[in-house]
Amino acid sequence: MAPGRNTREKLEELREVEREKRAGEKKGGGPDTNEDGTVRFYKNAASPARLAALQVTRIVRMREAYAQEVIETVVDSSDMSEADRAFATLLSLGVVSTYGVLDEVINRALDRPADAFSDVRDALRISTYELIFLGKQPHAAIDQGVELVRAISPSAHGLGNAILHRIERMRGEFPFGDPNTDIDALARVYAFPKWMTRRLVEDMGAKDAATFLRVSNDPAPLFIAVNALKATDGEVIEAFSACDAALTPVLVNGTAVAGCFHVSNPRVLVEGAIARLFEDGKILVSDASAQLIASRVLGDEKPASVLEVGAGRGTKTILIQSDAQRRFGSQVDLTSLDLHEFKVGLLRDRARAYGADLSDALVGNATRLETVLGDRTFATVFVDAPCSGLGTLRRHPEIRWRINKENIDAVGETSFAMLCSAAEHVEEGGRLVFSTCTVTYDENTGMVKRFLESPAGSRFALAPIDGAPCISTKLDEGSPDAHFAACFVRKG
Numbered sequence: 164m165a166p167g168r169n170t171r172e173k174l175e176e177l178r179e180v181e182r183e184k185r186a187g188e189k190k191g192g193g194p195d196t197n198e199d200g201t202v203r204f205y206k207n208a209a210s211p212a213r214l215a216a217l218q219v220t221r222i223v224r225m226r227e228a229y230a231q232e233v234i235e236t237v238v239d240s241s242d243m244s245e246a247d248r249a250f251a252t253l254l255s256l257g258v259v260s261t262y263g264v265l266d267e268v269i270n271r272a273l274d275r276p277a278d279a280f281s282d283v284r285d286a287l288r289i290s291t292y293e294l295i296f297l298g299k300q301p302h303a304a305i306d307q308g309v310e311l312v313r314a315i316s317p318s319a320h321g322l323g324n325a326i327l328h329r330i331e332r333m334r335g336e337f338p339f340g341d342p343n344t345d346i347d348a349l350a351r352v353y354a355f356p357k358w359m360t361r362r363l364v365e366d367m368g369a370k371d372a373a374t375f376l377r378v379s380n381d382p383a384p385l386f387i388a389v390n391a392l393k394a395t396d397g398e399v400i401e402a403f404s405a406c407d408a409a410l411t412p413v414l415v416n417g418t419a420v421a422g423c424f425h426v427s428n429p430r431v432l433v434e435g436a437i438a439r440l441f442e443d444g445k446i447l448v449s450d451a452s453a454q455l456i457a458s459r460v461l462g463d464e465k466p467a468s469v470l471e472v473g474a475g476r477g478t479k480t481i482l483i484q485s486d487a488q489r490r491f492g493s494q495v496d497l498t499s500l501d502l503h504e505f506k507v508g509l510l511r512d513r514a515r516a517y518g519a520d521l522s523d524a525l526v527g528n529a530t531r532l533e534t535v536l537g538d539r540t541f542a543t544v545f546v547d548a549p550c551s552g553l554g555t556l557r558r559h560p561e562i563r564w565r566i567n568k569e570n571i572d573a574v575g576e577t578s579f580a581m582l583c584s585a586a587e588h589v590e591e592g593g594r595l596v597f598s599t600c601t602v603t604y605d606e607n608t609g610m611v612k613r614f615l616e617s618p619a620g621s622r623f624a625l626a627p628i629d630g631a632p633c634i635s636t637k638l639d640e641g642s643p644d645a646h647f648a649a650c651f652v653r654k655g
């Protein structure tokens with residue numbers, strides 16, 4: 164998860180910021196904005212796909228929203244042709260993922276970076292993306308860019324024209340250095356913040372970091388999990404093959420994950436028979452690495468009680484119960500906990516819909532679990548920790564520009580405190596499983612080391628998973644997301 168997102172307070176705060184920005188930009192001659200965040204454009208000749216991308220990227224910027232969610236409301240539900248919807252999606256995701264680099268390029272073309280206020284920048288980013296990252300013909304990209312500027316601020320079209328021509332003249336110099344020797348140029352090529360690129364190279368080594376950066380810009384593959392609480396694998400495979408869609412079993416790090424399948428054609432999910440599998444709670448969408456980790460939480464023997472900390476909206480809760488059903492023939496006694504009441508509400512609804520039993524679903528701060536649990540202990544405690552989410556950038560391309568070093572440190576502190584607090588609630592001989600969906604050393608291997616060296620961790624030993632010290636899935640072409648998990652056993 165991206166740090167600190169999705170709370171109602173945060174949304175309210177963002178709306179307030181947006182109202183203020185709207186008032187400020189209006190004074191500066193900006194366009195009228197509707198309540199849903201869309202802009203009322205001035206007369207222009209920009210193509211529908213580019214205008215839609217402008218709406219999406221502006222809303223993502225102003226509301227700090229996830230691009231995929233805005234695309235669903237602005238693009239997917241529009242009456243544009245399929246080709247236009249695809250182009251609008253390509254532009255929207257491209258712009259939000261390359262945001263900081265586009266701004267750097269635009270700034271290089273400006274005498275003073277403040278010369279283009281934020282609404283005009285939204286328009287310029289689209290054409291700059293087309294020129295720099297899509298290698299589009301200058302004629303079309305610049306003409307359309309000027310129209311986008313006109314749609315936002317008719318008086319700024321001359322400025323827009325001048326800036327885009329300057330960018331076109333400098334594009335041969337991009338990435339302004341040799342990516343093989345200059346880390347800032349490497350960051351620009353793959354559109355990552357420079358500090359993050361340096362950190363990834365330090366943590367992973369140059370070769371793995373370059374693969375990670377490259378693959379993070381690919382479209383995310385689609386995986387489903389068969390919910391063994393409601394369906395069999397055979398039934399689901401048959402339903403897909405009746406729709407002419409093959410399901411491929413998935414190996415993650417060379418290990419088979421029961422009930423996990425790759426879907427090669429995402430469009431098939433809206434087919435009647437497949438949509439019904441979702442409605443009936445027989446399948447759910449979940450990354451294959453997340454499915455692998457959920458299937459390793461319970462260990463070889465059915466535990467008498469399980470506590471899941473950081474349960475969120477309950478995807479892994481459902482997967483854990485589905486795994487218990489598959490392997491032990493019945494569900495486990497499971498208590499879940501999350502900080503946010505609205506997530507716990509969603510978890511309860513989803514658990515019911517998917518047939519997953521909950522002994523309890525608690526709201527509480529897991530850095531101080533004793534305030535909610537007293538001295539209760541469990542045979543297995545699973546901490547699905549909040550993290551920087553860098554392993555999931557293909558699904559949330561915009562978050563790389565929202566995270567900073569301080570966020571990563573802060574979320575790491577929360578995660579460490581959750582792990583130490585959870586350790587107090589593991590029975591003697593019990594399991595403590597820790598997982599993240601990120602790749603930084605401090606949040607993964609460094610966290611394991613830090614925990615084992617801490618007073619809370621001194622009573623635990625690292626227990627291998629599938630013969631390895633931990634699960635660490637790496638990004639590669641077509642691979643699942645990069646996740647991490649480690650398992651500790653409480654010494655007697």
Ligand SMILES: C[S@@+](CC[C@H](N)C(=O)[O-])C[C@H]1O[C@@H](n2cnc3c(N)ncnc32)[C@H](O)[C@@H]1O
Nearest residue numbers: 473474475477478479501502528529547548549
């Ligand atoms: C990686 S996400 C969980 C994803 C979830 N397990 C799933 O499978 O859908 C981490 C979760 O930790 C929760 N969290 C963050 N800080 C917390 C805290 N101090 N106490 C309890 N939960 C917290 C977040 O609300 C978030 O839902």
